[in-house]
Each structure stands twice: as structure tokens, then as C-alpha cells.
Amino acid sequence: MGKITKVSPLAPAGFPELPVIEGVQFATVAAGVKYKDRTDVMLAQLAPGTAIAGVFTRSQTRAAPVLDCQAKIGGATEKGAAILVNSGNANAFTGRRGIEAVEAITASVAQVCDIPQARVFTSSTGVIGEPLPFERVTAVIETAKASLNPGNIADAARAIMTTDTFAKGASATVDIGGKTVSIAGIAKGSGMIAPDMATMLVYIFTDAIVDQTALQAMVSDDSDRTFNCITVDSDTSTSDSLIVAATGASGVNATDDDTFRDALHGVMQNLAFQVVRDGEGATKFVEIAVTGAASDADAKLHAMAIANSPLVKTAIAGEDPNWGRVVMAVGKSGAAADRDRLSIRFGDVEVAKDGWRSPAYSEADAAAHMKGEEIQIAVDIGIGSGTSTVWTCDLTHGYIEINADYRS
Amino acid sequence: MGKITKVSPLAPAGFPELPVIEGVQFATVAAGVKYKDRTDVMLAQLAPGTAIAGVFTRSQTRAAPVLDCQAKIGGATEKGAAILVNSGNANAFTGRRGIEAVEAITASVAQVCDIPQARVFTSSTGVIGEPLPFERVTAVIETAKASLNPGNIADAARAIMTTDTFAKGASATVDIGGKTVSIAGIAKGSGMIAPDMATMLVYIFTDAIVDQTALQAMVSDDSDRTFNCITVDSDTSTSDSLIVAATGASGVNATDDDTFRDALHGVMQNLAFQVVRDGEGATKFVEIAVTGAASDADAKLHAMAIANSPLVKTAIAGEDPNWGRVVMAVGKSGAAADRDRLSIRFGDVEVAKDGWRSPAYSEADAAAHMKGEEIQIAVDIGIGSGTSTVWTCDLTHGYIEINADYRS
Structure with a gap:
């Protein structure tokens, strides 16, 4: 059944004690x-x-x-x-x-x-x-x-x-x-x-x-x-x-x-x-929280476009606070957006605001957040009150290794 | 501007002679x-x-x-x-x-x-x-x-x-x-x-x-x-x-x-x-031709779902005739499909027919096709006359290398 991979670095310490369920x-x-x-x-x-x-x-x-x-x-x-x-x-x-x-x-x-x-x-x-x-x-x-x-x-x-x-x-x-x-x-x-x-x-x-x-x-x-x-x-x-x-x-x-x-x-x-x-090859657990979309459904389209973007996922793997790729993903999601109202945070670091790099942006602070195992990306679309939060992992060499020779 | 990569293995022999265009x-x-x-x-x-x-x-x-x-x-x-x-x-x-x-x-x-x-x-x-x-x-x-x-x-x-x-x-x-x-x-x-x-x-x-x-x-x-x-x-x-x-x-x-x-x-x-x-990390040029869909638009949804599937693309990188992943991509495309009417070919090799592995299927023949630089995947949905052909490349370690440390 393909390569035996070592336990995910994001795995919990062990299997939890579970209560017995009668019936x-x-x-x-x-x-x-x-x-x-x-x-x-x-x-x-x-x-x-x-x-x-x-x-x-x-x-x-x-x-x-x-x-x-x-x-x-x-x-x-x-x-x-x-x-x-x-x-x-x-x-x-x-x-x-x-x-x-x-x-x-x-x-x-x-x-x-x-x-x-x-x-x-x-x-x-x-x-x-x-x-x-x-x-x-x-x-x-x-x-x-x-x-x-x-x-x-x-x-x-x-x-x-x-x-x-x-x-x-x-x-x-x-x-x-x-x-x-x-x-x-x-x-x-x-x-x-x-x-x-x-x-x-x-x-x-x-x-x-x-x-x-x-x-x-x-x-x-x-x-x-x-x-x-x-x-x-x-x-x-x-x-x-x-x-x-x-x-x-x-x-x-x-x-x-x-x-x-x-x-x-x-x-x-x-x-x-x-x-x-336990995502294949995962080294980072990523939360993507979208607010300010035209609707909750639009917010989820944006969030999933970011979460599924190979360019966003590889940037996270590389610990690169590459907010440009987040902008790109919002732009292609199919949901409404206004480039000049977008704001983006990586962890506590505001990286983009009102459609441009944040005046307060510190590459060092953003890069420090990206080094952690848990990454938060918050995107405010700035045009409504729709929200959605989704979770994903990064895209690494491990994913290619596991999937490119699975049946071989 | 990131890593200097060597010329794509799929590149043409050289830049062509182009005619002068008056004006x-x-x-x-x-x-x-x-x-x-x-x-x-x-x-x-x-x-x-x-x-x-x-x-x-x-x-x-x-x-x-x-x-x-x-x-x-x-x-x-x-x-x-x-x-x-x-x-x-x-x-x-x-x-x-x-x-x-x-x-x-x-x-x-x-x-x-x-x-x-x-x-x-x-x-x-x-x-x-x-x-x-x-x-x-x-x-x-x-x-x-x-x-x-x-x-x-x-x-x-x-x-x-x-x-x-x-x-x-x-x-x-x-x-x-x-x-x-x-x-x-x-x-x-x-x-x-x-x-x-x-x-x-x-x-x-x-x-x-x-x-x-x-x-x-x-x-x-x-x-x-x-x-x-x-x-x-x-x-x-x-x-x-x-x-x-x-x-x-x-x-x-x-x-x-x-x-x-x-x-x-x-x-x-x-x-x-x-x-x-010249796709990042590409080692295979892939044509995906969908026929028999409910409409041309549906055929394109199927074709793009296959072309964009990380699992299909990594299988191609691994030269693995993994038709199951093609079935999966058709299933998730959002366009109409009937599992039991699907037929799939890799090059000239019929791998699946009427919703199951083709009786004529030869893993060796399919694997031989996958070893080439040009891969053809033909999928007949079996429910209509819609068609679409799209082109993509495989997903390799090269893609991760280029994109995971682009700004670093």
C-alpha cells in the first residue's frame, strides 16, 4: 500500500482515552x-x-x-x-x-x-x-x-x-x-x-x-x-x-x-x-479565516480557493509570508472581491491593507509566524459580512513522494 | 527572481525563425x-x-x-x-x-x-x-x-x-x-x-x-x-x-x-x-480529451477537474497508469456523470470500460504509454455528445522546489 511514511510531525502525542459508549x-x-x-x-x-x-x-x-x-x-x-x-x-x-x-x-x-x-x-x-x-x-x-x-x-x-x-x-x-x-x-x-x-x-x-x-x-x-x-x-x-x-x-x-x-x-x-x-506530507496545520465577504457562501469560496491553491500551499511549506499568492487566490475564487479593500493577516501580523502592502508590515514578523507549526491566515474581503473558516495543510515534497509512486 | 532552473525537458529545440510583420x-x-x-x-x-x-x-x-x-x-x-x-x-x-x-x-x-x-x-x-x-x-x-x-x-x-x-x-x-x-x-x-x-x-x-x-x-x-x-x-x-x-x-x-x-x-x-x-517542474505534456458529456461545458468541467487534480498529476509524474484517480476527478467535477458508463484510455490502451477495469486492460501496455513525454488521457463519459480537450503537465518535485522557496 505504497510507501510506509513516518508518523506526521503534526500528530497528537498518542491515541486518547475514549469513554465506553453503552450500547x-x-x-x-x-x-x-x-x-x-x-x-x-x-x-x-x-x-x-x-x-x-x-x-x-x-x-x-x-x-x-x-x-x-x-x-x-x-x-x-x-x-x-x-x-x-x-x-x-x-x-x-x-x-x-x-x-x-x-x-x-x-x-x-x-x-x-x-x-x-x-x-x-x-x-x-x-x-x-x-x-x-x-x-x-x-x-x-x-x-x-x-x-x-x-x-x-x-x-x-x-x-x-x-x-x-x-x-x-x-x-x-x-x-x-x-x-x-x-x-x-x-x-x-x-x-x-x-x-x-x-x-x-x-x-x-x-x-x-x-x-x-x-x-x-x-x-x-x-x-x-x-x-x-x-x-x-x-x-x-x-x-x-x-x-x-x-x-x-x-x-x-x-x-x-x-x-x-x-x-x-x-x-x-x-x-x-x-x-x-495527517495530510499527506503535511508539516504545517493551517487555518484560513475569511471575513467581510458578500455572503457566507462567498466567504467559503474564497477560503477554499486559498486553501487549495498549490502556490499558497507551497509558500507555506517554504515558510514564506507570500501574501501575493493569497491575493491571487481571492481573485480567482469566483466570489465577489474588491482588490482595493482587501486586508490580510498572517497570525497577528497585518501584511496587506486596503489593497496594498500594509504600512505597518514587517517581513521579519510575518516570517517568524510562518516558522511555527500552526499558521493562521485571516483575510478580510471588506465588502460585506459573510464569514467562513477552513483548515488545510501545506504542500511539500512529502506529498509528491507519497503520490507519485503509490502503485509502483 | 527565485531559482534559476534549467531549461524544461519539454522545450522545443530552439526559438523558431519568425517572419517579419510589416507595420x-x-x-x-x-x-x-x-x-x-x-x-x-x-x-x-x-x-x-x-x-x-x-x-x-x-x-x-x-x-x-x-x-x-x-x-x-x-x-x-x-x-x-x-x-x-x-x-x-x-x-x-x-x-x-x-x-x-x-x-x-x-x-x-x-x-x-x-x-x-x-x-x-x-x-x-x-x-x-x-x-x-x-x-x-x-x-x-x-x-x-x-x-x-x-x-x-x-x-x-x-x-x-x-x-x-x-x-x-x-x-x-x-x-x-x-x-x-x-x-x-x-x-x-x-x-x-x-x-x-x-x-x-x-x-x-x-x-x-x-x-x-x-x-x-x-x-x-x-x-x-x-x-x-x-x-x-x-x-x-x-x-x-x-x-x-x-x-x-x-x-x-x-x-x-x-x-x-x-x-x-x-x-x-x-x-x-x-x-x-514550460510549466514549473514539468516532465510530461498531457492532453486530456473528454467526450460523451452532457454538454461541451460539462466536458470542460470534467477535463479541467482531471487536469488540475494533484493526484492525477502526481500519478503522471510517477508514470503510473492510475485510472482510479481519473474516475475520482470526474466524480468531483460537479458535472453530470454515470459511474457505470465511464470509459478511459491512456494513449491507445483502454483501461476502463462501462464503469470498471477494461477486460482487455494490460497494465504493461498502459505503463509503457506513461513512460513517454507526451501523455494522452481520453475519457468518454457515455451520457451525451459534449466534448472538450485541455492540456496540462505533471506535478513533480520541481514544482515544489520552485515554489516553496521563491522569495527566500
């Missing part, structure tokens, strides 16, 4: 889908009554498991549910055989776990265009079932990795009316897309009771402010999937609770940031 | 705008009656000279005209001082050459955000005027270079009713944008008589099929300019002549290809 059990198995000597199948079984919400890639060339999940979101919750993920093969662009593989796996999980097939959600991540050897997956489901355990979430985070350089987890606990509800999530991905669809997959679990419709609305809205605001290289996987499952096992209803909503947002943002921190 | 004279001077020991100002004087058409960057943060040129296109042609270009400083994002610099230079050229200021077109290319020391330019205009010569076009091509690794020229001659008309053009640029706005500038001259309105229509349409169909890194300069001047000195009217139109298209395409061949 969810995890198992991991080495099925040998493609990798040797590691787990590559993750099974999560969810208690009866679990509400499940999901957000998926908008790609027109979505993989078979994604289409299957999308069709199942919102279904009846009275019986149990399950999530099965394999790494090593994305089951994408595999035509009719892709659909057959999803059918075989979901049927097998349904039978072994005694839940409706309509409640079995699957994801696949890894190489594309190769038929998924689904028999290797179905062959281990009995074994997985036998080892289900509420404490296995860290193992689950590792089993779904492909080119990730570290396992990603985040959690929160919330007090609602004197009772505690917990949220724990895992993610994989080293880009909106990484080599050969090294897709972003995210699974978040909570023991709160949340109405499915409300949960879906919450997750859709939050993902627009988190996972849809990160980019590594502007490319989009055919398999990106985010699933949030609320088991209700705590007995605490969080459907309309703002604290819960904020906590869920925090977990999603944390996981989204970890994906950026 | 145009060129001069080049070393004004010391920024560079030492080389020419950096090019003056072209055009005979009375010259029709001038232009196409300019769509950036919302356009530089002052671009705005000035746009305002002047279509003006009265009875008197002479001039084009002045400086390299080393782009006079972009320079606020009020940028406008003052354009005013000073155009006034000076008008006075020295005895032509209306409204017929003096300027371009500036180089670093941005620094005030253009326009006095250095105005100081050499008398000298330039004194050395005007019809045979100096090759020198002109060299004077406008910034990070280009070779000078770019192309020409054509056309027989119209037994008489010959000539077209000669020069260009600079090593990307739609290169570091710090190393802008694409193109100047094409012909001795044909062409009505200004017809010339503008021809140039706009042709640039949509040539210069607007190339991309190096998806970034867009604040200064891109294309000016076509028809002096009429041959006495031959080519306004409605299809042969002339085809010849002009050929010169534009040739220069556009040379810009791609």
Missing part, C-alpha cells in the same frame, strides 16, 4: 483482504433503538457501499444495527460486482448478528477498481461476533487505517440534567482524498437518546462546518462516509440539548483537524 | 527594473490603422495595467499604437500607485512615439505588491524608440521572460487570393500562473487587414479553445494578457477568411502548448 461493541479481525499481519475488518454492533445519521461524499462516482448506506439511513430503529468496515480495498468502480460484494457482506452480518440487513452499514477503503474479495470478509464475521467488546474502540480506529500515519480518536462527555452522556468517535483519512481513494471515514457513537431526524439535521449541519471545511489537496474521495449512532443507552434525551450539540460539534471538529494533521 | 517594429532595453544584466523592457510600435483585440485575466484582483488595457481595446485605429511590457515587477496589488505608474508610462510612450495615449497598451510581469519603479521605464523610452526595428521580435520574446526557461515564439503564413499574409507571436509564462504572478503574456502580430470587431470575436473564441484550455496548477494570474494586432500592411483583407482564422488558431495553440511545456 456499542467493537471487534476487529485480520481478514487478509490485502494487508498482511494487521487487522483490516472492524465490526461495531449497535443496540436495538439506535438512531443512525450519515453524511456521504457528493462524488458522482460514489462507491457501492456508499450508495447502500445512503439508501438505509433513516430506517426503522427498533432492532439492532451494525457497521462493518474493511480496509485494503475500496470496492469502488467495481460495477455490478461491487454491489454483489455489499449484498454478500451485509447479508452475512445480518444473519450472524441477528439484525435486519437494512440495518447493516458498510464502508470499504483502500485500492479501487479491483474486485473486493468479499469471501475473506464474510469468512471472519463469526469470529468477529464472538469477540465483540465495548472497550475495543481503539483497536477499531487502527483496523480502518490505510495510509494514515496515526489512529484518530476524540471524545466528549456532557452533563444533561445531572446525568452524563458520552460521545466517542474514530476517523481515518489523510486528506479529503489520499492516494487511491484513501478515503475519509468517520464513526461517532453516543449513548444519548437522539431522535433520528434531529440527529441527521445536527450531523449534516455540523459536517458543513467541520469535515466539509477541511481540505488537503482539493480531491474528493468516492467513498467518504460519516456515520453517527446514538444508542440511547444512557436513558438521557439529548435531542434538543445545546450542550450535547456543542459537544458533538467539538468531537467532529477534533477528528476533522486530526485528518488535516 | 510592427520592436525594441528592447535593459532598464534595471529588477533584473541585472538583461533586457527587461519591450516596446512594439504599430503602424496607423492597426486593429487591436485583447483577452485578459478574469481575476477579480486584476493588476492596474490589465484594467487600463481593457478600457482601451476597441478604440479608434487611424493613428499608431504601441505595446510596452516590463518584466521584473508586475505592478499588481499596488493600489493608487499602480494606476499612477501606468499613467506615467503610457503618457511617456505616447509623447515619445507621437501616438495617442489611448493607444498605448502596457503589461507588467514579475513580483507583486512592490511599487513599480516606473521612472526606470520612462527613462529608457527614448532609447527604445531610437532602436525600433522590424526584425527584433526574438529579442522581444526574451525581454518579457521571468521564470520562463525558454523564449516562446510561433508563426504562420497564409495565402489569400495569391497574396501572402503573415502571423508571428511571442509568449511568456510557465503556468496559468507561476511563482509570484509569473503571468502569461502573449502578443501576436499580423500584417493582414482584419476588422477590429471581427478580430476581437476571433481572438475571444480562439482563446477559449487554446489559452483557456491549458493549466499548470489551477492558479490564475492577476495579469494574464493576450493582445493581437493586425497592422493591415499586407493590403490583404482577412476579416472573413477561414484559412487566416485557422492559421491564427494554430499560432495561439502553439504558444499555449509552449507555456504548458
